[in-house]
Amino acid sequence: MVDVTEYFARTRLVPVVVLNDAAGAGPLADALVAGGLRTAEVTFRTDAAVAAIERMAEHPEMLVGAGTVVTPQQADEAVAAGARYIVSPGFSSRVVTHCLQLGIPVFPGVATATEIQMALDAGLDTVKFFPAGQLGGPASVKALAAPFRNVKFVPTGGVTTDNLADYLAIKAVLAVGGTWMVAPDLLEAGDWAEVTKRTAAAVAAAKGEQQ
Numbered sequence: 001m002v003d004v005t006e007y008f009a010r011t012r013l014v015p016v017v018v019l020n021d022a023a024g025a026g027p028l029a030d031a032l033v034a035g036g037l038r039t040a041e042v043t044f045r046t047d048a049a050v051a052a053i054e055r056m057a058e059h060p061e062m063l064v065g066a067g068t069v070v071t072p073q074q075a076d077e078a079v080a081a082g083a084r085y086i087v088s089p090g091f092s093s094r095v096v097t098h099c100l101q102l103g104i105p106v107f108p109g110v111a112t113a114t115e116i117q118m119a120l121d122a123g124l125d126t127v128k129f130f131p132a133g134q135l136g137g138p139a140s141v142k143a144l145a146a147p148f149r150n151v152k153f154v155p156t157g158g159v160t161t162d163n164l165a166d167y168l169a170i171k172a173v174l175a176v177g178g179t180w181m182v183a184p185d186l187l188e189a190g191d192w193a194e195v196t197k198r199t200a201a202a203v204a205a206a207k208g209e210q211q
């Protein structure tokens, strides 16, 4: 089984996908892989989520996760469709407990020290920090990480190619997530070339290469 935390430590980027039509899932997987990324968090923000996860998971190189999972039932649907990790915008004991029982890696969202302690109490050591930009950006991640030496963060919300290096420079940051590489308007328009271009730019920025 793939260690998802290890995987994120290598890719350092988690594209957050909002697909209204699952027909785009195949081309989107190809576009991401062409840009150098082999994972995507497909959100339950749309009814197409389950079908989109199924199709993206068919891509032999993709590690597909499910995002915006707010109920245990969605976690079940995501796993059945082929999701290999679960992400939530906030901390839900029900969702976390259920995922632990299923044995699927789960990354709940946190915004406060209290929520980080809830994650620790549940036995987790990696959390999403959401919405990162609006909560104060890298400075907030640093301040929150200080007392929690073994916690890893995936800041998401307001991250772009221009600011991702500021987050990734923080030791406690495992990876960053966001929609900028797979912006909903690009997916609506089927502009896969632009998805590949933005993905490649983000991958280069994550490696610290000149743009």
Ligand SMILES: O=C(O)C(=O)C[C@H](O)[C@H](O)COP(=O)(O)O
Residues within 6 Å of the ligand: 016, 043, 045, 067, 068, 069, 087, 088, 089, 109, 130, 156, 157, 158, 159, 177, 178, 179, 180
């Ligand atoms: O859908 C979820 O489960 C979320 O938690 C929210 C998304 O991860 C962010 O909305 C992405 O933020 P942007 O990259 O600023 O668009």
